[in-house]
Amino acid sequence: MLARTDLSQLLDELATPATQSIRSRRWHCPMPDHDDQHASVTMHTDHRGHERWRCWSGDNTHRGDAIDLIVATQRVNRADAIAWLANRAGMIPDQPLPPARRKPQRARPSVVPLDPSVVRYVHACEKILWGHTGAPVRDWLHARGFDDDLLRANHVGADPGRAMMSRQRGLPHGHSLAATFPALDPEGNVQYVQARYLEPIGPDKYDNPAGSLGSNPRLAWTRTPDGRTTAGVLLVTEGIPDALTAAGAGYAAVGILGSQAPDDRVADVLVHRTRIVDQRVIAVIDADPAGRAWGDRLSDLLERRGTALEVVEPPKDLDLNTWARLTPDWMNALRSDVPLSRSGSSLMARSTARSMHDVLDN
Known part of the structure; x- marks a missing residue:
């Protein structure tokens, strides 16, 4: 049928x-x-x-x-x-079945290695960001709270659009000016990239490489400007910009690429990584249903692996980056004034009595 x-x-x-x-x-x-x-x-x-x-x-x-x-x-x-x-479909009892549609099937490996063209694209865009052509993107990034040292540490770039920069088929389309956010691995190597259009056409703000040029790693690690991070804490966020916000504040941070991305592979990587370096895992979700859904999903996945996840929701329907822009002292507010605002699992229920000072500084 x-x-x-x-x-x-x-x-x-x-x-x-x-x-x-x-x-x-x-x-x-x-x-x-x-x-x-x-x-x-x-x-x-x-x-x-x-x-x-x-x-x-x-x-x-x-x-x-x-x-x-x-x-x-x-x-x-x-x-x-x-x-x-x-x-x-016209499937009537006691009558011959109508013909089935022919659906093309293409065998594709579960994980596609990253094509070198993606890395070349990242480095080309990074170079453009610091020139005259990249000035509008620099201004946009600065307005989001990202300083130059943070941008350089994470190889953030500017795509001027396909009219100004030719590209291999399958790379972000480049219909207009975009900021490029590389997804790094824990060692700082480029493993993927997302282009964020400054003026999107339609509902899609982000543009990714085609699957044939590399699999989405689901996790994008970030780097602090000086390489040092607050000991014992890993912040997990929704998307690279929020992870950059956390990295700019001195925290080890990793972005989930897509609100539906938490799966067994993601959970295994997070558990393995945090046990090696002895870190607690804290998710800063978007204050909306999709954000709460992936927070609950990740909580469940980590709980099955014996790892607690503490979930923090910003106030007033905000994501972490917007919260940080609207509240310059957001880190102080997050540490001392904002209690954990939800309890999506038994682990969370045990955490709600603690203040954010306890969550982030203990």
Whole structure:
């Protein structure tokens, strides 16, 4: 039945019409309880050849195949959803089955090594940032609270756009001026990059390299300007800019690339890394449903591995970078005045009685 269902057509029929991003189509989330302000749903074909959809701004249950889509939108159980789809596909009892659609399948390794062109792109953009062409991006980065030493330590750059800089196919498209945020490994080597358009076209602010040029590592490590960090603490944030904010304040910090990114691989890396250097793990989430969802997801993953995760939520629907810009003494407020504001797991419930001074300075 799934082989005779075109998921993209089904999303067109049952979800809010798709928008066109640079590389793919997007739909608004079909879950009835999710007021998806941007088109956050994408679709892909898994390793078994099944088409699947996923919402990147909802919680981890906003995903599935065509059956899950019918369950969500038609408010029926799975058996009725299967019958609904079978009838739509013309699968009538005691009659020959209609032909299945041919779906191309491409074998791709689970982890694609980084193409050297990505590293060359990062270094070219880094050089541009410090020239005349990069001045608008420098101003934008400074306005976000990033000083020059922090930017240099993390190889941040400026993409002037494809009209001014040619690029290999698969690199960020470059439809307009963008800041480039490399994702570093723990040793400071470039392992990925994200381009953040200063004036996005459509809902997509970020542009990533094509999967054929390297797998998304899911974790982006940052470096402090002087190489020294507050002992015993690792801050985990949503995205590279928030991680840079934490690094600028002197903390070891790593950004989660995508609110749905926490998975077993991410959890294994975090646990292994923090046990080697004896660090506590503290997640500073975005103050919105997606941020709370990935915080809960990461809490669960780390708890299964015997590691506690303490979760901090900024006030007033802010992310860490915006909070830091609006509150110059945010570190003092975070240490002494702001109690942990939520308890998404048993680990968190035990932490809510402690002040942020206890969380960050003990």
